[in-house]
Amino acid sequence: MEKYDVVIIGGGPIGIACGLEAQKKGLSYIILEKGPIVNSLFNYPANMQFFSSSERLEIDEIPFISKEAKPKRDEALEYYRRIVTSNKLNIHLFEKVTNVQKHPDSFTVITSKNEYTGTNVIVATGFYDIPNTLDVPGEDLEKVSHYYNNPHYYAGQKVVVVGASNSAIDAALECWRKGAEVTLVVRGPEIGQRVKYWVRPDIINRIEEGSIKAYFNSTVKAIYPESIDIETEGKTISIPNDFVLALTGYKPNFNFLEKLGINISDDAKRLPEYDQETMETNIKNLYLAGVICGGMETHKWFIENSRIHAKMIVANILRNEEKK
Structure with a gap:
């Protein structure tokens, strides 16, 4: 069974950002994506134009050049794909995570194709897959x-x-x-x-x-x-x-989060529990990143304001490693 410092569930922009940060800091990692690279963006409408400007969609300060001030879907697909390929990120595509088992000092992540062991797990799965x-x-x-x-x-x-x-x-x-x-x-x-x-x-x-x-x-x-x-x-x-x-909106996979043992508020917002300084959930070494942090308030988190999650999480992982 392959073992990593970090297993990242979700290969969207924030999952990619987490992989980049882990790679920069010398951590072994794997990104698991159930579809193609940035699967959610791939499933956006063909002519969709972002609300954000291109520089706000950038990750790891890698320039995003677009024809217009507000880039369109295909430009974003090209941008994130080039980041993955140019940086040779360790990403497994069309491999769906089906279960995560917690052990005293690690996790077993089970997918449709394999099993992996990770000291830390980051869930960056977004919310676009389940419609309201x-x-x-x-x-x-x-x-x-x-x-x-x-x-x-x-x-x-x-x-x-x-x-x-x-x-x-x-x-x-x-x-x-x-x-x-x-x-x-x-x-x-x-x-x-x-x-x-x-x-x-x-x-x-x-x-x-x-x-x-x-x-x-x-x-x-x-x-x-x-x-x-x-x-x-x-x-x-x-x-x-x-x-x-x-087209009445979408929501995170709450069943998956609850299966992991993450506490979720029982009000209409359905906010998952996590430390706002480290992004660590109530489960030790299990982190959330990106729009999934907003629960049903899917308008609160975007690529532009959750890019920082990658640095926050990896910094905390490194601090924990130093304490050992």
């Missing part, structure tokens, strides 16, 4: 998706987009511009305030001019093969419909 479901009849129909990739697929179709976040608004605008008949269903009274500042006026104008129909203070009640029922203004209405994009 609507929990309504018909949500399992083939016409319903919690992910969106390319607007061309929806050209000439009646599309209901559920949500008011960046992903929902981007999808609504892009599908409309490719010829879809778009209806937006929003639980709140307005378009979300966190929507990208250059996009929010666009969607508001499209709604006001009638190009995109929007129902505010509304919820989905049921989905059928050729229609969707929503509750709005105290009544239920049926809308003819071909596809539903339920």
